[in-house]
Structure formats: structure tokens, C-alpha cells
Amino acid sequence: MIVNLISDTVTKPSDGMLEAMFAAQVGDDVFKEDLSVNTLEIEVAELFGMEAALFFPSGTMANQTAIKLHTQPGEQLICDHYAHVYNYEGGGVSFNSGVSCRLIEGDRGRITATQIADCINPPDFYHSPKTSLVCLENTTNKGGGAVYDFNEIITIRELCNKHDLALHLDGARLWNALEVTNEKPKAYGKIFDTISLCLSKGLGCPVGSILLGSKKHINEAIRIRKIFGGGMRQAGYLAAAGSYAIKNHRVELNEDHRKAKEIEAVLLRCDYVEKVEPVSTNIVIFSLISGNSELNFIDNLNQKGIRLIALGKGKLRIVTHRDYTQTQHDYVLTTLTKMY
Ligand SMILES: *Cc1c(COP(=O)(O)O)cnc(C)c1O
Numbered sequence: 001m002i003v004n005l006i007s008d009t010v011t012k013p014s015d016g017m018l019e020a021m022f023a024a025q026v027g028d029d030v031f032k033e034d035l036s037v038n039t040l041e042i043e044v045a046e047l048f049g050m051e052a053a054l055f056f057p058s059g060t061m062a063n064q065t066a067i068k069l070h071t072q073p074g075e076q077l078i079c080d081h082y083a084h085v086y087n088y089e090g091g092g093v094s095f096n097s098g099v100s101c102r103l104i105e106g107d108r109g110r111i112t113a114t115q116i117a118d119c120i121n122p123p124d125f126y127h128s129p130k131t132s133l134v135c136l137e138n139t140t141n142k143g144g145g146a147v148y149d150f151n152e153i154i155t156i157r158e159l160c161n162k163h164d165l166a167l168h169l170d171g172a173r174l175w176n177a178l179e180v181t182n183e184k185p186k187a188y189g190k191i192f193d194t195i196s197l198c199l200s201k202g203l204g205c206p207v208g209s210i211l212l213g214s215k216k217h218i219n220e221a222i223r224i225r226k227i228f229g230g231g232m233r234q235a236g237y238l239a240a241a242g243s244y245a246i247k248n249h250r251v252e253l254n255e256d257h258r259k260a261k262e263i264e265a266v267l268l269r270c271d272y273v274e275k276v277e278p279v280s281t282n283i284v285i286f287s288l289i290s291g292n293s294e295l296n297f298i299d300n301l302n303q304k305g306i307r308l309i310a311l312g313k314g315k316l317r318i319v320t321h322r323d324y325t326q327t328q329h330d331y332v333l334t335t336l337t338k339m340y
Pocket of ligand 1: 041058059060137198200
């Protein structure tokens with residue numbers, strides 16, 4: 001048995017999704033003539049109560065486009081030091097937008113309005129970069145799937161209004177947060193200037209992300225996406241997968257969350273485990289008691305057919321997903337219990 005828990009991006013399309021992809025009505029999306037892409041964009045914009053949406057080949061490109069929309073070269077954005085936009089987008093913030101990041105050491109990737117307020121450079125102090133954007137991430141990736149308290153987000157919005165800052169949400173896994181909190185997508189649509197969403201994570205699509213925003217922002221985003229090389233042609237085959245996933249795969253995220261919780265419970269009972277970060281969604285981050293090398297641990301599990309990754313600084317990561325079956329789950333729980 002091979003059990004791949006390195007990420008929730010390793011899934012293959014479900015049978016229903018494949019059928020939906022075969023049935024897609026496609027055209028040339030660079031000319032905005034792909035019916036399935038247009039439909040997906042309208043559906044997601046309506047779901048979040050935002051004016052417009054744009055389909056992207058990756059979440060990275062959607063985030064990078066948003067940053068480009070909200071900033072000018074030389075300016076600064078504020079984010080957590082764990083942020084995907086800072087750590088895992090290849091330095092795109094500086095490469096694409098000429099922008100620097102002011103980093104906050106938040107709580108597992110989550111930052112507060114008070115922390116942000118301390119990082120806003122005074123606009124008339126021309127010696128320092130102009131602060132123009134705040135980026136939040138929900139759920140957090142490097143923070144182990146932690147979920148924001150919505151009240152904090154509201155306070156952050158008020159702060160951004162006061163200081164004339166744009167507010168972007170990296171919502172690669174916002175779908176997971178919405179399932180555990182029962183919050184409504186429209187509540188998020190009201191708060192943020194732009195939101196990126198991944199279809200290729202827990203929702204199980206092969207490819208695809210969405211950027212949401214005002215009509216004005218999304219019209220400009222079409223140009224930036226083109227500049228980044230992200231104009232796609234018959235992309236409707238991929239968009240149809242997205243529409244299908246949003247209708248059919250969202251509730252099943254709760255299964256991923258249940259399994260992650262059960263892995264957490266087992267790890268907490270293993271005496272080779274030093275610490276497990278509290279699990280809220282589908283990511284489990286844990287560390288081993290000193291003396292146990294995490295590379296050996298990964299190797300041992302690999303030999304038993306179970307794959308996970310190291311995050312550095314002694315941390316290990318397991319991500320549950322829709323192709324991780326109950327049978328595989330039972331095997332993982334037993335194997336973890338019997339490791340040493
Ligand atoms: C996966 C992810 C993205 C986008 O990644 P792509 O692989 O480019 O689609 C963005 N932000 C977070 C937090 C992620 O986990």
C-alpha cells in the first residue's frame with residue numbers, strides 16, 4: 001500500500017469530476033469565449049457575493065496578480081513570517097511587483113490588527129517604503145491549517161480602511177475554514193478587496209485557482225495574468241472540474257478534518273512525539289523528541305509505504321485529502337502507533 005500524505009494536492013479527479021470535464025463546453029478563454037470558464041467565474045463570484053472572478057492556472061499566480069494589483073514598485077506589504085506569498089512563491093513579491101514584505105511573527109501564521117498597526121509606515125515619512133497592502137492566509141499552510149477568528153479579520157479590515165490599505169486573502173484553503181466554522185462565503189466577500197482560492201487542494205481538481213475582486217480589479221487582473229503567461233485557451237475542461245468540485249466535494253472536506261484529528265490523537269499518545277500542533281483542519285504538524293532524526297523517521301515510514309514531508313526545524317507535516325481512504329487511514333494509525 002502507498003499512502004501519500006505529502007499534500008492535499010496529490011489527488012486525482014473523482015469519476016463524477018471526470019464526467020463533468022468530458023462534458024465541458026469550451027472555447028478560447030483568452031477571447032473570453034470559453035463557456036465553462038465563464039460559468040465557473042460567475043458561480044464563484046456569486047457564491048462570495050463579489051463582483052467578478054478570474055480563473056488561474058495556480059494559486060501562486062492568483063496571489064501574485066493580487067499583489068501586483070494593489071501595489072507599486074518600492075512599496076511594502078505586511079504579512080505573517082509563515083505566509084505562502086513570502087516563503088513559497090519563489091520570491092515573486094519582489095520579482096513581479098518590486099515590493100518588500102514586512103513580516104510579523106504571528107500565532108501559527110495568523111496576525112492581529114494590533115500587530116499590523118505597529119508595522120504600518122507613516123505615509124508622510126518618505127524615508128521608508130510606503131505600506132499599501134496587508135495579506136492574510138486562511139487556513140494557514142505553514143501554521144498547520146490554523147483558522148482565523150472572524151472577529152479579528154473584521155478588526156483588521158477597519159484598520160486597513162483607516163490607513164487606506166488594501167486587504168488580500170490567500171484563501172488557498174479557505175474552503176476548509178468555511179467547513180469547520182460554518183461561516184458564509186459572502187461574509188468573506190464583504191471584507192476583502194481580493195481573495196484567491198485553490199480548486200486543486202482539498203477540493204480535488206487537477207489544476208486551477210480563482211481570484212475574486214471588484215470588476216475594476218478583475219479587468220486589470222486579466223492583463224496581469226496575460227503578462228505572467230497565464231492566459232489559457234480551452235481551459236473549460238479544468239473549469240468544469242472546479243464547478244463540479246464546488247457543488248460536490250466541499251462537504252467531504254469534513255472527512256479530511258476528522259482523519260487529521262484522529263492522527264493528532266494517535267500522535268499525542270506516541271512517546272517518540274514531542275509536540276503536535278493543535279489540529280483544526282486537514283494539516284497535522286508535529287515534532288519528534290530530541291535524538292530521533294526526522295529524516296530517519298520519514299525513511300522508516302517510506303519503507304512502510306507512507307509518505308510525508310519535513311518542514312525544516314524538526315517539524316513534520318501530514319496533510320489529509322479526499323484520496324486518503326479509510327483503509328489507508330486505519331493502516332496509518334496502526335503504523336504510527338507501532339513505530340518504535
Ligand atoms: C498551495 C497554496 C497556494 C498556491 O499554490 P499553487 O501550488 O501555486 O496553486 C497559495 N497559498 C497557500 C497558503 C497554499 O497552501
